[in-house]
Amino acid sequence: MPLRFIGIDPDTKTGDSPTVWVDQDKQELVVQGWKPGPQLEAECAAFEAPGHAVGIPDDEAVIRIPARMVHMIREACDVLERTDAR
Template sequence: MHLQFIGVDPNTGDGESPTVWVDQDAKELVLQGWKPSPQLRAQCAAFEVPGHAVGIPDHEAVIRIPARMVPMIREACDAVERADVG
């Protein structure tokens, strides 16, 4: 696995480090974020979308990323697309 570091939350403090990487081999975004509150997790688990099972499978997670990291996520999306072309 080749991880490309994109960025970390610019407001990171001690023990807080939402981070964005790109897995070049899998062509995936890798995100580290805050765990949701029990209430937010329950809302996400109850959300119904056609063609999508209700609930959050054990092998998946809901995370929170601050909006100030949107530029990093865009950069990661561009990096994944470049990896897909090359």
């Protein structure tokens, strides 16, 4: 099944497009956002918590999305919960 488009940043400009999708087959949110910049990425990489390795694995990324997109994240979560209930 293809990705289900949920929404794009309402303040998007040409080429500036944080976006939210749902992969219903894999039960995952898929998010496109801005690169965090070296200072924030370093802060995230240094984060320590139980069960959380220090650093950012090569197959993971830190991204930023604007708070105005929170409702899209909620909608994507609702889609996944409905899909999971089937």
